[in-house]
Amino acid sequence: MDFHDMKALLEWQVEMGATEAIGETPVNRYDVPGEAPKPKAAALAAAPASAAQDGPDPVETARRMAAGATDLEALRAAVAAFDLCDLKRGARNTVFADGNPHARVMVIGEAPGRDEDIAGLPFVGRAGRLLDRMFAAIGLSRGGEGAEALYITNIMPWRPPQNREPAPVEIAMMLPFVERHVALAAPEVIVLMGNTACQGMLGRKGITRLRGTWTEAAGHPAMPMFHPAYLLRNPAAKREAWADLLEIRARLAEGAE
Numbered sequence: 615m616d617f618h619d620m621k622a623l624l625e626w627q628v629e630m631g632a633t634e635a636i637g638e639t640p641v642n643r644y645d646v647p648g649e650a651p652k653p654k655a656a657a658l659a660a661a662p663a664s665a666a667q668d669g670p671d672p673v674e675t676a677r678r679m680a681a682g683a684t685d686l687e688a689l690r691a692a693v694a695a696f697d698l699c700d701l702k703r704g705a706r707n708t709v710f711a712d713g714n715p716h717a718r719v720m721v722i723g724e725a726p727g728r729d730e731d732i733a734g735l736p737f738v739g740r741a742g743r744l745l746d747r748m749f750a751a752i753g754l755s756r757g758g759e760g761a762e763a764l765y766i767t768n769i770m771p772w773r774p775p776q777n778r779e780p781a782p783v784e785i786a787m788m789l790p791f792v793e794r795h796v797a798l799a800a801p802e803v804i805v806l807m808g809n810t811a812c813q814g815m816l817g818r819k820g821i822t823r824l825r826g827t828w829t830e831a832a833g834h835p836a837m838p839m840f841h842p843a844y845l846l847r848n849p850a851a852k853r854e855a856w857a858d859l860l861e862i863r864a865r866l867a868e869g870a871e
């Protein structure tokens with residue numbers, strides 16, 4: 615095979631969606647024993663969560679595993695041990711959380727991207743750097759202690775292929791873990807970053823309408839905000855994001871009185 619054949623082959627792979635090298639040596643997936651056949655994406659999306667696959671009900675299993683976790687380390691282990699979400703197979707790392715779990719504010723984002731998948735931590739790429747700057751502007755950070763602390767997680771702990779949005783059936787099966795995460799961290803305030811977080815925690819989307827108004831998620835006051843990735847694409851919306859951050863700061867100040 616000459617250079618041009620190899621280049622054409624690579625371009626074909628990129629067109630088919632294989633945009634990233636995930637190992638040094640190629641693996642023939644047809645020869646790997648014991649891998650369950652993957653359900654078709656369309657069938658998964660159409661099916662109720664409980665009918666997504668034969669065998670154990672993913673939502674029930676997640677509920678049982680989440681309920682059995684009595685602290686955050688046990689919950690981290692339970693999430694990492696959950697094998698019923700297909701996204702786990704394509705991910706390098708389980709991305710659980712970052713920051714200070716005793717923080718008054720808990721941010722819930724969507725799902726890891728490439729950088730987060732590699733680092734095993736949420737929001738470390740470009741959007742994550744903006745998120746850090748946004749919260750620094752109201753005195754909060756992942757390295758902070760006490761009133762300056764921030765805790766960050768995602769609805770989905772595994773990177774979806776091509777950074778697609780997590781499907782409703784995938785969100786549904788991870789939700790018991792996120793709800794348990796909130797219960798164990800017990801923040802005063804939750805920040806829902808973007809539509810996927812709203813879909814998971816509120817059961818509805820429409821961030822343009824939802825943002826800026828306090829609501830309730832998992833029994834806690836929650837503020838929906840534009841996702842920092844959206845703000846990178848639409849810098850004009852930073853004005854609204856700033857208003858939402860000030861609203862969060864005011865609420866924290868009230869709670870501290």
Ligand code: URA
Nearest residue numbers: 723724725726736737
């Ligand atoms: N976007 C998210 O929602 N979460 C991350 O961790 C990174 C990017």
